[in-house]
Amino acid sequence: MMSGIALVSDKGVLLNAAADDRNAPFTIRGLTVSYGQVPAVYSIDFTAPAGSLIGILGPNGAGKSTLLKAAMGIVPVVSGQVSFFGKPLKEARYQVAYVPQRASVDWDFPATVYDVVLMGLYPILGLLRxxxxxxxxxxAESLAKVGMQDFADRQIGQLSGGQQQRVFLARALTQRADVFLLDEPFSGVDAATETAIISVLKILQLEGKTVIAVHHDLSTVSTYFDHLFLLNRKAVAYGSVTKVFTKDNLVTAYGGKLGAAQLDAIGL
Amino acid sequence: MLGDALSLSLGYNATLVTLGATLLGAAAGMAGTFLYLRKNALISDAISHATLPGLGIAFLIAVAFGWDGRQLAILLGGSALSAALGLYFVNWLTRETRLTQDTAIGCILSVSFAFGVVLFTIIQVLPAGRKAGLESFLLGSTAGMLYSDALLILVLSIITALVLVVFLRPIKLVTFDASYSETLGISVRRVDFIILTLTLAVTVLGMKIVGLILIVALLIIPAVSARFWSEKTDIILITSTAFGALSGYIGSAISAVSAGLPTGPIIVLCAFGFFLISFLFAPKRGVLAVALKHYQFQKTVHLTQGLLSLALRQSIYEPKTRRLLQRFGYIRADGVVTEVGKSLAAKTLLNEKRWSYWQETLRESDQFDGQVVFSLMDIETKLTQDQILLIDQGLAARKGKKL
Known part of the structure; x- marks a missing residue:
């Protein structure tokens, strides 16, 4: 099941090119998704090696969230395949956990923090167990990992944005999955939450899990991730952060939206 | 008289009606809870209006075959089919075209209703149509309710309850976070299908008692009223069921003793009564509670800032602050600070200093994260004795340095 581990050996190398990725934790082949006639993402190829922490980066409307949603079967694909450990999502659901954008739900919903995190166990709880x-x-363990153990009985509407994000992460942790896909986990959260989340993700990576997160803050890319996938509807570049996080690649991905000042600020 | 009706001792027929209405209310309260939480309440309006053409067509077909067109099973069967068709078109329009759901609902609702009214007019002129009494389905009519009708409603309520209990987890998950539930392999479409089928069943069976125009109210109002009372889905579900059942029970009893008052509208007005009580008096979300909380918060802000100004010997310009300080006896009418005022002002200042020191130095990452303005809380009720001791030592050391 975990034979993809062999790919970990040299993280610095572009792994999606020739490597045998049939059993990689997460593979996308020729994925195209469109809303209407305009492709949101076009012909994406992507392989995530086991034990990697991958950032997906690109300008607004680049299709970052759409890519994850298509991979998780939330939006229909026009063409292409997605597989987890060589199996379609249907057969690998238990190994994959998804963290949606915080703003995608109504936080006034009548539920407590405990209720929401418990939802991660619904697949094994079934209907009536x-x-x-x-x-x-x-x-409780998942809540403790994100530092929310004292908030179990709190009404979810009374949480701050950062706390809501951590509840979502805790819910995914209860699934005990091997692959984690996170949509903008750092968007609009406080500094304490950002630190808490990234350390949880790094621990997951140390445990050999594969973590892929949509990201938008250029200044933290090199400290947070070891792999980087630059996307602007089409794949711009993919590989180790050191190789991919370059001025040329960023300019290609962001076009004119990225000022020279911003590039200077991150030391490129 | 009303007592007789409420205690079900007003004769066989009235008892049947009351029981039927109570069970119908319960079923509507249950199904409506998730319709409301899914933010899909308006779909019930499309469903109820889409029953109308089916009702007319079923009657015409029955008459054409030489059967009695008034048989409830035939009429409800036809209604259910056409409501399902209407529902399908609403979903199809929303999914396949650029129309939003509210527009699709508006289209289907009005077209179905128009079609239904034309059919009804045609039926009226038929020799068999005059006595058909189809118009009673518009506003409900409980006169002549049969044992079999009540039994049908009883079975429906039990099925609704069972389905909801069995599928409570997936239904909760989809109503809270549809895309996440899809990733767990719980199909949003399937769960929505369950919710909408229950709604459709309640609507069709409710046509007889409440009428198709008002059944929407019985699906929505109990759920909305129940939301005021709790922050837990299960408790809202139970409360909504109870509100629905009580509305049906009290409403039908009132209409039983006052000849001529229609059952459906009375039931809906009872539901509105529960809404009004909830809206006004619910302990946390009710308007009175919210207004009171806001007033108290405003008072705390004014008093805290006023006392702080007194402690720092700053002038207070805000008339409301002065008025409040005076009312609580902290300053006299001529603006002189009283003894009580002085000691409280000193206490407020200390509270402020302690909080700001704690925020600067000792505060753990996200304690009280984003919730509160610290100055408005009494630090002694929020932190432990040890923490406060630490703060005071820190403050003393800081003072020492300055000297």
């Missing part, structure tokens, strides 16, 4: 002590312990 009672929530056992072990299940409750899993919820």
């Amino acid at each position: 009672r929530v056992s002590k072990a299940d409750k312990a899993k919820v």
Whole structure:
């Protein structure tokens, strides 16, 4: 199941080109998604090696979120295949966890933090199985990992933006998956939350999990991720951060939207 | 008389009606909760109006075959089919065209209704149509409710309850976070299908008692009223069921003892009564509670800032602050600070200093994250004795340095 581990050996190398990725944790082949006639992402090829922490970066409307949503079967694809450990999503659901954008739900929904995190266990709870002590312990453990253990009984509408984001991450953690796809986990959160989230992601990486996050802050790319996927509807560049995070690539991806001042600010 | 009706001792027929209305209300309250939480309440309006053509066509077909067109099973069957068709078109329009759902609902609702009214007019002129009494489905009529009708409603309510209990988890998940539930392999379309089928069943069976124009109210109002009372989905579900059942029970009892008052509208007005009570008096979300909380918050802000100004010997220009300080006896009418005022002002200043020191130095990353303005809280109720001791030592050391 985890034979993709062989690919970890040299993270610096572009792994999507020739490597045998049939069993890689997460593979996209020729993916095109469109809303109407205009492709949101076009002909994407992508392979995530096991144990990597990958940032997906690109300007607004580049199709970053769409890519993840298509991979998770939330939006229909026009063409292409997505596989997890060589299997379609249907057969690998238990190994994949998705963290949607915080703003995608109504936080006035009547539920507590505990209720939301428990949702990550619904697949194994099924329809009617009672929530056992072990299940409750899993919820508590996930909450502790994101530093929200004292908030279990809090109404979700009373959380700050950063706390809401951490609840979403905790919900994904309870799934005990091997691949994590996160849509803008750092968007609109406080500094403490950002630190908490990135350290959770780095721990996941150390445990051999594969983590892919949509990101938009250029200044933190090199400290947060080891791989970078630059996207602007089409793939611009993909590989280790050191190789891909260059001025030329960024200018190609962002076009005129990126000022010289911004590039200077991040030391490129 | 009303007591007789409420205690179900007003005769066989009235008892049947009351029981039927109660169960219908319960079923509507249950199905409506998730319709409301899914922000899809208006779809029930499309469903109810789309029953109308089916009702007319079913009657015409039955008459054409020489059957009695008034048989409830035939009429409801036809209504259910055409409501399902209407529902399908609303979803199809929303999915396949650029129309938004509210527009699609508006189209289907009005076209169905127009079509239904034309059919009804045709039926009226038929020899068999005069006594058909189809118009009673518009506003409901409980006269002549049969044992079989009540039984049908009973079975429906039980099925609704069972389906909701069995599928509570997926339904909750889809109503809260549809795209996440899709990633867990829980199909949003399937769960929506369950919710809408329940709604359709409640609508069609409710036509007889409440009428198709008002059944929407029984689906929406109990759920909205229940939302005022709790922050937990399960409790809202139970409360909404209770509100729906009580509305049906009280409403039908009132209409039973006052000849001529229509059952459906009375039931809906009862539901509105529960809404009004919830809207005004619910402990946290009710308007009175919210207004009171806002007033108290405003008072705290004015008093805290006023006392702080007193402690720092600054002038207070805000008339409202002066008025409040005076009312609480902290300053006299001529503006002189009272003894109570002095001690409280000193306390407020200390509170402020402690908080700002704590924020600058000791505060752990996200304690009280984004929730509050610290100055407005009494630090002694929020932090432990040890923490405060630490703060005071820090403040003393800082003072020492300055000297």
